[in-house]
Amino acid sequence: MTAPRTHGPRERMVFAAAQLIRRDGVGATGMRDVAARAEAPRGSLQHYFPGGKEQLVNEAVTWAGRYAGKRVARYLAELPDPTPGALFEAMTWQWIAEFEADGFGTGCPVAAATVDSTATLPSAREATAAAFAAWTTPLTAALTTLRVPAARAPGLATLMISTLEGAILMARAHQSTAPLVTVTTELAPLLDAAAAA
Secondary structure, eight states: OOOOTTSOHHHHHHHHHHHHHHHHOSTTOOHHHHHHHHTOOTHHHHHHOTTHHHHHHHHHHHHHHHHHHHHHHHHHHHOSSOOHHHHHHHHHHHHHHHHHHHOSSOOOHHHHHHHHHTTTSTTHHHHHHHHHHHHHHHHHHHHHHTTOOTTTHHHHHHHHHHHHHHHHHHHHHHTSSHHHHHHHHHHHHHHHHHSOO
16 A cells, blocks of 8 residues: 555655554664655655654654544444444454455554554654544544443543454454454443443
């Protein structure tokens, strides 16, 4: 997957970095690889990212968090019968469909950056925390529109994201979508029970 050519080189490099991080991790993602994947001149990396790889990784993580957050509204809009459990099922089935179509070679770039770089890149912890917040906030809001009490919605949003991230890791380890199916089966009824009658 490459960024559309309608985007400028800076946007394409951020997108390319996110895609490489989700496949290879932060450590194995090189600046030259990013430029090549983005079809951007290598010299433009220094121009757009004077902070080097750290800046590029953090911007890619930020992009990924915003992207995940925006998907929440799309999932809701596509649900014929919107419930908290159905929303979680949409989140997991997106990954099931991706794994079945493309194999198990990629995961979440935010999770990869959290594992790979929070101890080595000074600003990585803030970037990954902000990315998860950019996902949790709209998910929390979506749960409240689905009649989950406001006091419970943030905790359930955290539960949904952490369960999904764990299931993605297990699916990649086992080369099977079974963990994603299992967590959907087990968690969806709990989420639906949290919605006010």
